[in-house]
Amino acid sequence: MPMQPLAALRAIADLRADAIVVPTMTTVAPWHEISPSPLNVSCIGFMGGAAALGLGLALARPERHVIVLDGDGSLLMQLGSLATIAGAAPPNFYHLVFKNGIYHVSGGQPVPAAATLDFAAMARAAGYRQAHRFADLESFRAALPTIFAQTGPALVELETEPVPTARQGSVGNASFAAEAEVARGVLLGT
Amino acid sequence: MDTTAAGPIPAALLVDAIHRCGVRTVLTVPDTHQATTLAALAADPAVRLLTCATEDEAVAIAAGLWIGGDEPMLIIQNTGLCASINTWRGVAIDGRIPLFAFVGLFSREAGIEPRASARSPVRYAIPLLEALGIPYALIDGPGDVPRIEELFHLSRERRGPAVALIGYPTC
Numbered sequence: 001m002p003m004q005p006l007a008a009l010r011a012i013a014d015l016r017a018d019a020i021v022v023p024t025m026t027t028v029a030p031w032h033e034i035s036p037s038p039l040n041v042s043c044i045g046f047m048g049g050a051a052a053l054g055l056g057l058a059l060a061r062p063e064r065h066v067i068v069l070d071g072d073g074s075l076l077m078q079l080g081s082l083a084t085i086a087g088a089a090p091p092n093f094y095h096l097v098f099k100n101g102i103y104h105v106s107g108g109q110p111v112p113a114a115a116t117l118d119f120a121a122m123a124r125a126a127g128y129r130q131a132h133r134f135a136d137l138e139s140f141r142a143a144l145p146t147i148f149a150q151t152g153p154a155l156v157e158l159e160t161e162p163v164p165t166a167r168q169g170s171v172g173n174a175s176f177a178a179e180a181e182v183a184r185g186v187l188l189g190t
Numbered sequence: 191m192d193t194t195a196a197g198p199i200p201a202a203l204l205v206d207a208i209h210r211c212g213v214r215t216v217l218t219v220p221d222t223h224q225a226t227t228l229a230a231l232a233a234d235p236a237v238r239l240l241t242c243a244t245e246d247e248a249v250a251i252a253a254g255l256w257i258g259g260d261e262p263m264l265i266i267q268n269t270g271l272c273a274s275i276n277t278w279r280g281v282a283i284d285g286r287i288p289l290f291a292f293v294g295l296f297s298r299e300a301g302i303e304p305r306a307s308a309r310s311p312v313r314y315a316i317p318l319l320e321a322l323g324i325p326y327a328l329i330d331g332p333g334d335v336p337r338i339e340e341l342f343h344l345s346r347e348r349r350g351p352a353v354a355l356i357g358y359p360t361c
Contacts, residue, residue: 050250
């Protein structure tokens with residue numbers, strides 16, 4: 001049975017430490033509630049860009065983990081990012097893909113090939129150092145400390161239930177411009 | 191060298207300008223028009239050159255680099271600008287991330303003003319930048335190279351995009 005996305009986010013938050021986190025789409029609002037931080041940099045306004053945004057952060061700040069909370073529809077928009085990330089091979093990059101099979105924010109339409117997509121296999125073939133798939137929370141929660149302790153780039157595909165209807169279209173009060181400004185200030189000590 | 195004439199710019203002049211701007215990372219989707227510049231950068235230990243699968247990625251990676259304290263820029267071609275314009279809007283205009291790029295006017299005819307080009311990727315480049323309010327300059331010869339630093343610093347001061355249109359293939 002697919003896991004609940006909020007439970008998966010809580011498991012990630014428990015191990016976040018001082019990581020920079022890039023949520024996008026349906027994870028934006030709940031992530032800000034679960035793990036508020038000046039180092040949350042939401043990918044809002046350029047759907048599909050979360051992985052690339054996280055790659056830039058990982059290259060600029062090699063001393064920190066960068067965790068990207070991607071969606072299946074989002075990643076499909078810039079699937080070539082898997083090759084770009086594998087080529088750059090940032091050891092501090094952790095790419096978690098919430099696979100609910102639908103474009104949730106736009107009304108629940110199915111993503112292409114929802115039943116057969118295997119992002120972990122694609123990441124492995126592209127050259128990610130780690131690639132994993134989890135369909136249940138307990139297995140994911142048990143494996144996550146080891147995944148974060150090992151070298152990236154890592155892709156973790158999470159089979160998740162669609163989030164409640166009330167969250168459709170909502171990114172809360174998050175703003176990419178404002179969060180980028182705050183995160184840069186923290187990272188540069190200004 | 192006649193610095194007032196229009197025509198191909200030696201790659202070394204462009205790389206020197208990139209150094210003067212303080213650029214540390216160049217993100218590219220390779221441009222035939224700027225191949226010699228990319229080759230020079232690939233051999234330059236002072237600059238990290240990262241080839242991306244798409245221009246959309248290059249823009250978003252540049253944003254992450256800048257947030258993290260790096261100094262990135264892009265080298266792409268006119269068709270790539272068209273392909274990635276929504277990401278330019280979201281990242282550099284709405285997101286207020288400084289974003290500077292060399293955009294090659296690939297397939298431009300010699301001696302023809304870009305707006306008069308028979309090739310649509312050349313003809314539409316300047317109107318597209320103007321429609322979005324993106325500052326730009328046409329770098330049409332060695333004498334125009336100082337404009338590169340002006341535009342780079344403008345992108346940082348305005349917290350937004352700026353473009354140097356590379357008018358002829360670099361040599």
